[in-house]
Structures are given as C-alpha cells and as structure tokens.
Amino acid sequence: MNVLLIGSGGREHAIALSTSRSSLLSKLFLIPGNPGTEQLGENVNIDFKDQPAVTAFCFEKNIEFVIIGPEQPLVDGLSDYLRASGIKVFGPDKAAAEIESSKSFAKQLMQKYNIPTASFSEFNKEDYEKAVEYVKSSSLPLVIKADGLAAGKGVLICNSLNEALTGLENIFVNSEFGDAGNKIIIEEFMTGEEASIFAVTDGENFVLLPSAQDHKRIGNNDTGKNTGGMGAYAPAPIITDELLKVIETAIIKPTIDALTSEGRAFIGCLYCGLMITETGPKVVEFNCRFGDPETQAVLPLLDGDILKLFYSAADGHLDESSVKYSGGTAICVVAASKGYPDGYEKGFEITGLNLDDKNIVIYHAGTKRSGNKIVTNGGRVIGVTATIPEGDLKKAKEKAYSALSSIKFNGIYFRSDIADKGINRHS
Numbered sequence: 001m002n003v004l005l006i007g008s009g010g011r012e013h014a015i016a017l018s019t020s021r022s023s024l025l026s027k028l029f030l031i032p033g034n035p036g037t038e039q040l041g042e043n044v045n046i047d048f049k050d051q052p053a054v055t056a057f058c059f060e061k062n063i064e065f066v067i068i069g070p071e072q073p074l075v076d077g078l079s080d081y082l083r084a085s086g087i088k089v090f091g092p093d094k095a096a097a098e099i100e101s102s103k104s105f106a107k108q109l110m111q112k113y114n115i116p117t118a119s120f121s122e123f124n125k126e127d128y129e130k131a132v133e134y135v136k137s138s139s140l141p142l143v144i145k146a147d148g149l150a151a152g153k154g155v156l157i158c159n160s161l162n163e164a165l166t167g168l169e170n171i172f173v174n175s176e177f178g179d180a181g182n183k184i185i186i187e188e189f190m191t192g193e194e195a196s197i198f199a200v201t202d203g204e205n206f207v208l209l210p211s212a213q214d215h216k217r218i219g220n221n222d223t224g225k226n227t228g229g230m231g232a233y234a235p236a237p238i239i240t241d242e243l244l245k246v247i248e249t250a251i252i253k254p255t256i257d258a259l260t261s262e263g264r265a266f267i268g269c270l271y272c273g274l275m276i277t278e279t280g281p282k283v284v285e286f287n288c289r290f291g292d293p294e295t296q297a298v299l300p301l302l303d304g305d306i307l308k309l310f311y312s313a314a315d316g317h318l319d320e321s322s323v324k325y326s327g328g329t330a331i332c333v334v335a336a337s338k339g340y341p342d343g344y345e346k347g348f349e350i351t352g353l354n355l356d357d358k359n360i361v362i363y364h365a366g367t368k369r370s371g372n373k374i375v376t377n378g379g380r381v382i383g384v385t386a387t388i389p390e391g392d393l394k395k396a397k398e399k400a401y402s403a404l405s406s407i408k409f410n411g412i413y414f415r416s417d418i419a420d421k422g423i424n425r426h427s
Contacts (some may be wrong), residue, residue: 002062003307004029005041006048006078007069010334010365010383011292015069015306016040017361018299022307029061035374036364048073051081058087065311067091068268071149074288075101079268089267090310096259096266097288103147103185106286113258115251117283118143118187118275125182128172134186135164141189146171148180155226157189192277193421194284195236196294197244199252199272200309202318203265206256207309208248210301210325211239212294213422214273218341220417227341228380231418233331233393234297237425238276247274247281255286267313293383296332296363300387301325329393331400332385333418337366338411340379348376348410360403361385376409393422 003025005016013036020028020040028041031048046053049072058066066082068074068091077094091097098105110117123131135142135158144167146154154177158164171181194216198209212234218224239247251272259266271287271294299306304323312319337344346366353362353374363385366378384407386399397419404414 001025001064002027002029004031004058004061004063004066005033005069006031006054006066006073008032008034009070009292010363010380011290011295012069013037013363013365014296014299015067015290018302018306019067019310022305024305024307024311029057029063031057034364035367035369036362048078049076051076051078054078055082055085055087058082058085064088065090065314067310069289071097071100071287071289074268075149088311088314090314091268092266092288093264096264098264099259099266099270099286100288101149103145103285104183107185109255109258109262110283113254115254115258115283116280118190120185120187122147122183122185125172128168131168131172131184131186132165135168136161138186140164143187143189144168144171145185145187146177146181147183147185148177150177150180154180190275190277190282190284192275193238195239195274195276196232196291197239197247197252197272197274198290198294198298199256199270200313200318201256201266201268201270202313202316203256203260203267205318205320206252206270207318207320207323208244208252209298209323210235211244212236212291212298213238213419214291214294215415215418220415225341227336229291229293229334230336230415231331231333231383232291232294232297233329233396233419233422234294234301235325235329237393237422243276243281247272251281251283267316292365293332293334293380296361296383296385297330300330300361300385301328326389327391328387328389329391329396330385330387331393331396331419332363332383333400333404333414334365334380334383335404335407335409335412335414336380337376337378338413340413344379345411346376346378350374350376350381350407350409352407353382355403355406357403359387360399361387362403362407381409381412382407393419397423
C-alpha cells in the first residue's frame with residue numbers, strides 16, 4: 001500500500017526507515033520529510049496544518065494509510081479529519097490527544113482512575129496571587145508545568161522559593177510559554193530515575209516496545225535547561241521484567257481503559273514518561289505520540305514489520321506478533337546548535353554524514369538541503385544512533401560517540417554522558 005508519514009524530525013526519519021523495510025509498503029510519501037528521508041520515500045512540500053490539502057493529496061496518490069509523527073497535527077485533529085474521509089490513521093484523535101495537550105486533563109484522568117502520579121494543584125493566569133501563596137506554603141523542590149504544548153520545554157524544576165516565584169512571573173506575567181502557560185500545574189517533586197515506555201495500541205489491546213531513557217537537560221549530569229531531548233538509550237536497565245509487569249498492570253492498561261471509558265479511545269502510540277520512585281513507578285507525563293529521541297533508539301531494536309504493527313492498530317485488530325525485541329542495545333546522541341534551547345544560528349554546512357557502517361544511523365532532525373550541501377536548520381540538528389546485537393551499553397556508547405566525532409558543523413554541541421546512568425547501573 002501507499003503510505004503517508006507526517007512530520008520532519010528525527011523521530012519521523014526513524015519511523016520512515018523502519019517503515020521502508022516493510023513488505024506491505026508500495027511507496028512512502030512524507031509531508032514534509034527532511035534531507036534524511038529523501039532516500040526512503042518522496043518528500044512533499046505541503047503544510048500539514050492544511051487538513052483539506054493533506055486529504056486531497058491522499059486521494060490523489062491513492063494513500064490508504066497515514067502515520068502521524070508529531071503532537072501538533074494530532075492535537076489539531078488531523079486524525080479526525082482523515083478518518084472522516086475514510087482514510088486509516090495511526091495516531092489518536094483530538095479528544096484522545098488531550099492526554100498530551102492538557103496536563104490538567106491528564107492529571108485529572110489519573111486522579112479519577114487511581115493511576116500513580118505526583119500530587120498536584122492547578123492554577124489559571126488570573127489565579128497568579130493564589131499560585132504565589134501556594135508556592136510560599138509548599139515544600140521544595142517543586143515542579144511547575146505549563147498546561148499546554150510547549151515543545152518539551154514547559155517544565156520548571158524549582159529548588160528554591162525564588163526560582164518558583166520567578167518561574168510563576170515568567171509564565172503568567174511575561175508569557176514565557178505563550179498561551180500554553182495560561183494554566184499551570186504545580187506538582188510535588190518526585191525523586192528517582194526516569195524512564196520512557198511506548199505502548200502501541202488499537203484502543204483496547206497493546207504492545208509494549210523496549211524501554212528507553214531520555215536525557216532532557218541540556219548539560220552533562222542533567223544540568224541546565226530542559227530541551228526536547230539530548231539523547232536516549234534502549235533498553236533501560238532500570239526497567240526490569242518485574243517492574244515492567246507493574247507498569248503494564250498499574251499504569252498502561254488502566255490508562256488505555258480509562259481513555260476508552262471516557263469516550264476517547266486511543267489509537268496509536270501512547271508514550272508514558274515514568275519516574276521510578278522508592279514506592280514504585282509513577283507517571284511524569286503522557287504524550288500522544290512516539291518520543292523524540294527515544295524512537296531513534298527503540299525502533300532499531302525491533303525485528304519484524306513495524307508497518308504491519310501500526311496498520312493493525314489503526315485497523316482495530318492489533319497484531320501483537322508483528323514485531324519483537326531483537327535483544328540488542330541502541331544509543332542515540334543528539335548533536336545540537338550552539339545556544340539551544342535558547343537562540344541559535346542556522347545555515348552551517350554539516351560534513352561527515354556519509355558513514356559506511358550498517359550499525360550506525362544518522363537521523364536528520366533540524367537539517368535542510370542547500371544546493372548540494374546539507375546545512376543546520378534547527379536546535380536539535382541530528383541524532384547519531386549506534387546499535388549493537390548484544391546488551392552492552394558501554395560498547396554501544398563508544399560506537400555512537402566514535403561516529404559522532406567525524407561529524408562537523410559550526411557550533412556543534414552534544415552531551416558526553418548519554419547512557420552513563422545505565423552503564424553505571426551495571427558496573
């Protein structure tokens with residue numbers, strides 16, 4: 001069948017690569033895609049916000065199946081629009097996608113259905129003074145989250161009262177996160193180690209993919225500002241088989257069932273960001289799509305046919321046997337532009353992208369083609385993923401960083417400690 005993939009980042013490059021290997025695929029189209037996906041399918045320059053144009057393109061090219069990568073088109077209801085036109089879609093409808101677009105909705109859902117998460121209070125912009133009083137009477141550290149979408153950056157971890165008050169002022173008075181910050185959640189700070197779980201679901205049954213650990217902060221040892229993610233590795237040793245069973249029964253299944261009970265059946269990939277605390281796993285956040293850069297580390301570890309899995313979920317009859325974990329290890333290291341996640345320059349030539357190693361993939365994220373050159377075009381520029389067949393994180397890390405050392409662009413920045421937590425757990 002002809003397949004359309006929506007998105008332009010590293011996550012979409014990873015999905016495109018896995019999808020391109022499927023026996024079910026006739027032709028892959030991408031809206032808009034990136035320079036890395038050019039070899040895998042046909043990039044098409046249509047604005048995916050234009051839902052009628054996307055739908056018309058599907059009819060024109062006889063596209064039977066659409067995979068939606070990023071959160072924004074899901075939250076904007078692209079799935080709903082396409083399904084109303086009779087096109088099968090991997091990706092939740094607007095109502096189910098609210099589990100990401102509204103932290104308030106997600107927290108209230110978890111509270112109602114007893115899904116373990118941090119205790120919280122919520123405040124609107126007009127409640128600024130109440131929020132200030134609440135913070136003054138709360139124990140520290142605490143976490144302030146913008147209710148809406150903020151590109152992975154709408155979370156402030158406040159270790160002092162001054163940090164919390166400044167954070168409130170920046171969100172409510174200075175509109176640092178725009179409309180996404182018109183409402184906030186203030187949460188208790190959870191201690192532990194984070195991990196990510198992807199559940200591919202048809203709204204009832206689900207398949208869990210290998211666990212991963214993301215590195216959100218810009219600096220080594222998890223310091224500095226939050227980003228969209230500076231690297232990831234999979235599987236995460238902290239998620240043992242026993243712990244995975246707990247996560248499945250106490251968090252994943254109840255959440256999928258809860259969404260269905262609320263008339264918001266979730267079809268697609270439910271991302272669960274977890275904190276593994278002393279008292280067990282708790283939900284940090286849900287996303288309505290694959291995580292980036294975790295996808296770039298998880299998908300290379302799957303044997304089987306990912307397109308078959310996605311299509312069966314969209315068709316309402318999940319084929320749980322279509323993929324399985326290979327037993328290997330993968331690490332993705334993100335190379336970013338100097339200055340990210342704040343201001344940065346673009347347009348620098350990237351060299352060293354043509355590596356001849358089938359176990360190394362360079363995923364394009366913030367790149368574009370300029371003549372016969374590839375240049376930087378975003379904050380997170382590329383993700384270098386190394387995959388090895390055995391469970392040796394240290395070896396995978398060495399392979400990833402060795403590959404990264406041959407890639408150059410002006411102002412290249414990356415963390416040097418991706419996967420160290422997992423490596424230290426084994427040492």
